[in-house]
Amino acid sequence: MTHAPLYGGIEAGGTKWVCAIGTGPDDIRAEVRFPTTTPAETLANAIAFFRAHEPEHLAAIGVGSFGPVDLNPASPSYGSITTTPKPGWAHTDVVRTLHQALGRPIGFDTDVNVALLGERQWGAARDCDVAVYITVGTGIGGGAVVGGKLVHGLIHPEMGHMRLVRDPARDPFPGICPYHSDCLEGLACGPALKARWQTPAEELPADHPAWELEADYLGQALANLLCILSPERIIIGGGVMSQPQMFPLVRAATQRWLNGYLQHPHILDHPDRLIVPPALGQRAGVLGAIALAMHTAGGV
Known part of the structure; x- marks a missing residue:
């Protein structure tokens, strides 16, 4: 009897893992x-x-990981979490550890890229050639699909660390990013909100x-x-966006920041079709990991 293949997915977050x-x-x-928890304990649980x-018919496992991560297959540290500030996790070899233990092909990408892959497979980006996924929670990350393919490039997108214009008179809060202070993540992630407003x-x-x-940033x-990318859809997830007014x-x-420069009906008349929540909700990460597998x- 021939069984249809099954796929494993791991949403490897800095706070929790979902398999x-x-x-x-x-x-x-x-x-x-x-x-x-620790790399050894967390990987052992997975x-x-x-x-x-x-x-027996588990064909592959996909992993969407917090980062930064090494996505270059030619690199000696491919499949590793690299310079993360999360204590104990720098230079953790995720792919080799899982492959040696489970003997399955392991797909590996950033958590936001993988969430976007899930949305493109089954959710809000199914009809998009160019799309962006932003998550706003403990940190801020971003992934992109261009030409139907996930963007990697030199390393991988780090959209949460783009620099913004901050008006010190309106917002004297200096930001919490240890690298840039008042980048997007430093000003608008969940811990920044807590630090600013106590x-x-x-x-x-x-x-x-x-x-x-928060909405202005x-x-x-x-x-x-x-x-920069002219995405057809921008998907925003994460706990901070659970506020219904956001x-x-x-x-x-x-629209205020664009100030009428980009003329398209989705921007001018139908922004609800351009900027949307994830159709897969809180399952976008682990479902995206299955899509990566x-x-x-x-199989795709």
């Missing part, structure tokens, strides 16, 4: 979540999950001035991305 086996949004056979549920983002009321300022970043605020701020195995 799953299946073929898509409507076919998840097994799934587990556990906190990101390996134990796949060994416990390992069907209150966790999820506890700020909907009418708090934090949200107008995100709108500035999205205007930059529209000018999408209208960000769409309006993006499919690509790695040649």
Whole structure:
């Protein structure tokens, strides 16, 4: 009897890992979540999950990882998390560890690129040749598809560290990024909101001035991305965007920063079609990892 192939996915986040086996949004056979602790313990938990549920017809495993990561197959450190500030995780070889333990092909990419791959396979970017995915949470990251392919380049996109215009009179907060202070992540990630307002983002009321300022920084970043990449869709995920008022605020701020320069109906008349939440919701990461596994195995 011939079995259809199954695929494994790992959403390797800085706070938690999610592992799953299946073929898509409507076919998840097994799934587990556990906190990101030490590299040895976290990787061992992932390996134990796949060994416990390992069907013989598991074709490949895809990993979407926090970073920075090395995506160059010719590099000696390919498949590793490299210079991350997360304690204990710098220079962790994810791909080799998983491959040696599980004996399956391992696809590897950034967490945001992988989430975008899932959205292009099954979600909000299915009809897009050029699309961007931004996640706004503990940090801010971004991934891009151009010509239907994920963008890597010299290393990989680090959209969260683009530099912004900050008006010190309006916002005296200097930012929290240890490298750039007031880059996008330094000003607009969840910990920056907490540090600026002395209150966790999820506890700020909907009418708090934090949200107008947050939307202004995100709108500035999205205007930059529209000018640079001309995406047909920008998907924004992450915990900070769970506030229901944020999408209208960000769409309006993006238009203000563009100031009428880019003339397209999706920008001018239908920004709700341009700037959208992930259709796969909080499952975009692990489903994208399954999509990456499919690509790695040649099943897509």
